[in-house]
Amino acid sequence: MEILFDHEKLDVYQVSLQFVLWVFERVDRMKGYHRHSRDELIRASQSIPRNIAEGNGKRSFADRSRFFEISRGSALECASVLDQLCLTKVLEKDETLVGKKMLQRIVKILTKMTEPSKQK
Numbered sequence: 351m352e353i354l355f356d357h358e359k360l361d362v363y364q365v366s367l368q369f370v371l372w373v374f375e376r377v378d379r380m381k382g383y384h385r386h387s388r389d390e391l392i393r394a395s396q397s398i399p400r401n402i403a404e405g406n407g408k409r410s411f412a413d414r415s416r417f418f419e420i421s422r423g424s425a426l427e428c429a430s431v432l433d434q435l436c437l438t439k440v441l442e443k444d445e446t447l448v449g450k451k452m453l454q455r456i457v458k459i460l461t462k463m464t465e466p467s468k469q470k
Contacts, residue, residue: 357406362459366399366421369428369452376441384440391431397424398456415464422460425453 357363373395380388398421405417429450436446 357403360402360406362456363399363402365452365456366402369449369456370395370399372449372452379440387431387435391428394424394427394431397421418460418464422457425456429453
């Protein structure tokens, strides 16, 4: 994709898009009792890049941080859903770890982006 907006230049945004794709490659397995986890995982995974994009467009540090914190919370929510899907054997441990490593990277970057010392 051609980069047209500033948020598209952010590594955390690109990793979050990779995570959305990773989720969509697995949701077909989440049926029956797991449909609620599927819906939450789709919603929360899509929330990550959306809030990064919206937050990056804000001018004040407080506004930016608020959206980045929402995005961070969605990433942590996804990690919990992955734990539950692994526990119930919908996802294998190895593939769960791949998803959680992406989420860990996202959370780490967003945490740094919301530190007051990172004000622009």
